[in-house]
Amino acid sequence: MTSFEVHVQRDVLLRTLATSRLFRTLDASLLATIVPHASLHRLQQGECLWRRGTPAEHFHVVLRGVLELQRAANGPDSTLIALFGPGESPAIPATLERRSFVADAFAATASLEILRVRAAPILELVQSEVHLALATNRALLDHCALLHAKIDVLAAGAVHRRVAAFMLDLVERFGDEGLDGKTYVPLALSRAHVATYVGARVETVIRTFSQWQRDGLVATTKDGFVIRSTDELRALLAGTTRDAAHAASS
Known part of the structure; x- marks a missing residue:
């Protein structure tokens, strides 16, 4: 991965988590337990966040810019699977199921800022924290809605x-x-x-x-x-x- 990890203070990460769509419904004490597992990353256009086949060991939230998921086609071109913008969480199913990513992820805009949170401690907390379980479930439903929207686009005529x-x-x-x-x-x-x-x-x-x-x-x-x-x-x-x-x- 060629992203630039931004070293920020704990209170900045806490505010970022608290205002992110994925984690904003959690209380302050629960957010505080997530902070040590969170980091901010910045990429420039064309830089890769992850490659297909990489284990999905993090949750991601797009803060600024657009992330694109691409998968190589049979020919020389790639297929653009999806675009994710501010507030959205890409590849949620792969992370929840502890699988590998099925597509490459690139910065589609001049700059991209990503909140990244290690998945293992989150998946452990999901077992006991109802609000966190509901938050990941909402993110999964949002992801499904994006895929349905892509189908609607391709079927529009x-x-x-x-x-x-x-x-x-x-x-x-x-x-x-x-x-x-x-x-x-x-x-x-x-x-x-x-x-x-x-x-x-x-x-x-x-x-x-x-x-x-x-x-x-x-x-x-x-x-x-x-x-x-x-x-x-x-x-x-x-x-x-x-x-x-x-x-x-x-």
Whole structure:
């Protein structure tokens, strides 16, 4: 692993654990017992957090940036299995079952910050701490929901509908509505990442975003995406909007 471990004070780790989605429901005394097993890691884009086949000996929580899980395909390219953003915990099933990771994990954004907690003491505490057991169960259900969302994206139909489904998934997970009525998704993803996730050619995804940019529907910034109307995206996904340009490009 090429990540940079950040050496921080105990109180910083305690605050990070207390505000993380995975551990925030635990009381202070229980969090204090977890602190010695926790660490913060920072990666730059393209750096690997773990490799397929590595024993899943830690729980992970994404604090900032996006983590991508990739698995080698039969050809020269890799398949993008999933993306995990702030608050989400990747590979929960493998960690709970003490298995090995089934995919490689890379930083998908310019920087990535990860909270990592040794699994062995957590799995021991789960046997006696109900709140911790419930927390890991919620994380497992969240992981299942992400996989179902990926299936929904791939099953959406034409490319522009798959991209619309993907954008709506990002809105659901990370979007915030601004005072101007627009929705902001603070995840800076390349067209290549989007194309791999939705199972399409990069050129087709570029044309889709270019059309949306001209229409004022979705704008791309250095910080992520700005969506004028999620209702319009839902209409595209449902096929209730006439969009010959997108249909032709798909």
